[in-house]
Amino acid sequence: MARFEQLGTAIIPGKGTQLRLLQRNDEFSIRIAGSPGELMNSRLHGSEDALATLACERLVDNPAPKVLIGGLGMGFTLAAALGALGSEAEVTVAELVPEVETWNRGPLGSAAGYPLNDPRARVHIGDVVELIRTSPGAWDAILLDIDNGPEGLTRKENDWLYTTPGIAAAQxxxxxxxxxxxxxxxxDPAFTERLKRAGLSVEPVTVRALRPGKGARHVIWLAW
Structure with missing residues (x-):
């Protein structure tokens, strides 16, 4: 079996943790240096797709929706959002690590079909929190795939998005x-309750990492 080869590295701002981009044939992996596990793998993106499709299917009556995605990753959520939306949509992706955009415009882009080449896509290099705090009433959907979910893995600052003030800012x-x-x-039942206490209707949806019926079980919360 072919071995993974390293294509690039990047430092997470404010954390000092190193990300590594690896490739083996047509498979890509993003890992944290020194950690045995993966953050992302290009063969396991079913739940990233679902994050976009579950939300964007609710925008079908909006001819020109504006969507904000927190986290570019391997581009699968962006690709799924663009696939679910019409020609007048605008999708902005906030990505904290500049090299991740570079990777997606380079060899990694082939995994999701180079969604950054779509004229409806925009990239904001910086923290998604900045856009949330400075753009009141601007977004028809906000899709957050930050870290590992309500309990941050790579950057503790990400936890704020899942607190009561963070939820209020997103609203x-x-x-x-x-x-x-x-x-x-x-x-995370506590996060479900936190969303409800914010006055939101909440639907937690269990999805699979690979495809329906296959792969690890992940969760998408829809809140409106």
């Missing part, structure tokens, strides 16, 4: 009929 950044969608590696 304020939505249009009146807007929807929030959160990805998580696992269940």
């Amino acid at each position: 304020a950044a939505l249009t009146p009929e807007g929807i929030l969608a959160y990805w998580s590696a696992g269940q």
Whole structure:
């Protein structure tokens, strides 16, 4: 079996943790240096796709929706959102690590079909929190695939998004009929209750990492 080869490295701002981009044939992997596990693998993106499709299917009556995605990753959520939306949509991806955009414009882009080449796609290099805090009423959907979900893995600052103030800020950044969608590696009943206490209707959906019926079980919270 072929071995993974390293294509690039990047440092997570403010953390000092190193990300590694690896490739083996047509398979890509993003890992944290020194950790045995993976953050992402290009063969396991079913739940990233679902994050976009579950939210964007609720925007079918909006001819020109504006969607914000927190986290570019391997581009699968962006690709799925673009595939579910019409020609007048605008999808902005906030990515904290500049090299991740570079990887997606290079060899890694082939995994998701080079979604950054779509004219409807925009990239904001920086923390998604900045856009949420500074764009009240701007987004028809906010899709957050940050870290590992409500309990941050790579960057503790990410936890704020899942707190009561973070939820309130995300609500304020939505249009009146807007929807929030959160990805998580696992269940978190406390987060479900936190969303409900914020006055949101909440639907936690279990999805599979590979495809329906296959792969690890992940969770998408839809809140509106």
